[in-house]
Amino acid sequence: MEKLVGILIQKIILFVLLLLFIAILSCKTPKPLSFTKTDADDTITLPQNEYFNIQLNSNPGSGLQWKLAQAIDTTIVQLDSIGFIPAKNLATSVTKTEIETTIAAPTIGNNESLEVFYFHTIDKGNTSISFHQARPWEKETAKHHNLQSFELKVR
Numbered sequence: 001m002e003k004l005v006g007i008l009i010q011k012i013i014l015f016v017l018l019l020l021f022i023a024i025l026s027c028k029t030p031k032p033l034s035f036t037k038t039d040a041d042d043t044i045t046l047p048q049n050e051y052f053n054i055q056l057n058s059n060p061g062s063g064l065q066w067k068l069a070q071a072i073d074t075t076i077v078q079l080d081s082i083g084f085i086p087a088k089n090l091a092t093s094v095t096k097t098e099i100e101t102t103i104a105a106p107t108i109g110n111n112e113s114l115e116v117f118y119f120h121t122i123d124k125g126n127t128s129i130s131f132h133q134a135r136p137w138e139k140e141t142a143k144h145h146n147l148q149s150f151e152l153k154v155r
Contacts, residue, residue: 043151051120058115066115069130076125076154083116121154
């Protein structure tokens with residue numbers, strides 16, 4: 001009798017583990033939050049340890065590239081990576097890995113594309129993330145174009 005109870009308990013444990021495994025496999029990773037220039041007028045409120053990205057329109061044919069206009073407060077938010085989505089990919093769903101593989105060879109031309117900055121929040125606080133466009137070959141004192149600033153509150 002005890003042997004039968006032991007086998008039954010083993011089968012129940014195995015069944016529960018199988019259900020747990022199926023539940024884990026069926027969970028989808030949530031898409032990171034994305035923000036664009038339309039969000040620049042509002043304060044973005046996020047929890048700690050949240051991954052998000054900021055997508056800015058870009059025109060590679062003009063030579064202008066988005067850059068951080070000032071250092072970010074790395075005690076509150078950290079820049080993880082920068083990606084590029086060529087115009088030809090904007091109509092389709094593009095993953096972060098696909099974006100990163102196109103960084104080395106951005107589209108040349110007058111097609112509207114996206115530069116994507118990937119961040120994650122660290123600790124509570126308020127900060128600003130500001131971008132400007134500049135041509136890499138121009139001096140730092142040259143005119144900067146299209147300032148975009150995002151106010152971030154981490155709770």
